[in-house]
Amino acid sequence: MVTEKIKCLALACSPRRDGNTALLAREALAGCREAGMDAELIYLVDYNPAPCRGCEACSRTGKCVVADDAGIIFDRILAADRFILAAPVYSMGICAQAKTLIDRAQRFWAVKYVLQKPVIPDAAARPPRRGIYIATAGTALPGVFDGALRVVRYFFKMLEIELSGTFCYPQVDAKGAVKSHPTALKECFQAGRQL
Numbered sequence: 001m002v003t004e005k006i007k008c009l010a011l012a013c014s015p016r017r018d019g020n021t022a023l024l025a026r027e028a029l030a031g032c033r034e035a036g037m038d039a040e041l042i043y044l045v046d047y048n049p050a051p052c053r054g055c056e057a058c059s060r061t062g063k064c065v066v067a068d069d070a071g072i073i074f075d076r077i078l079a080a081d082r083f084i085l086a087a088p089v090y091s092m093g094i095c096a097q098a099k100t101l102i103d104r105a106q107r108f109w110a111v112k113y114v115l116q117k118p119v120i121p122d123a124a125a126r127p128p129r130r131g132i133y134i135a136t137a138g139t140a141l142p143g144v145f146d147g148a149l150r151v152v153r154y155f156f157k158m159l160e161i162e163l164s165g166t167f168c169y170p171q172v173d174a175k176g177a178v179k180s181h182p183t184a185l186k187e188c189f190q191a192g193r194q195l
Helices: 020-034 069-079 096-103 106-114 146-158 184-194
Strands: 007-012 038-043 082-086 130-136 162-169
Touching: 007 020, 007 069, 020 038, 020 082, 020 130, 020 162, 020 184, 038 069, 082 146, 096 146, 106 146, 130 146, 130 184, 146 162, 162 184
Parallel strands: 007 038, 007 082, 082 130, 130 162
Antiparallel strands: none
16 A cells, blocks of 8 residues: 655745745754655745735635736645745734735635635545744744734635644844754754654
């Protein structure tokens, strides 16, 4: 009997290709690989998703009328069994690059709540979908991750992914600064391994 490997996809959303959250995503994927999963990292900066138009066409069809890279990214996320979202906090919220894509998840809200259909039609035949969120912020202000976490919980819910953990690291700002954090790299590796 041949069993397919669990597929894990990480989406690095920082505008800096080698930003702190991307470094942490790579660590998490290394943990996934050690656990025997297929693991892939994609960088949002390599794609060009447009913002949601608010046209509500998806409420009629469950599809987005905007033909751009968002569809490519969503297809990859929907095909994954495990998902890692790595996105920094800018100005007390999730970075604009991630938020642009997340706003386009409106089509999945329409599928679930307007059209009353499952986002993952073959969910019973697949491993349970789980994922984690990884974030950094340059400040340690109270509540610095609160806005991002609300958005991430919504995003995972719309994609029918159980949010298994959040790994948020304040006062990590300069490029590569997370390498000096006492626990972040190890925690993210372990989180990927446990996915």
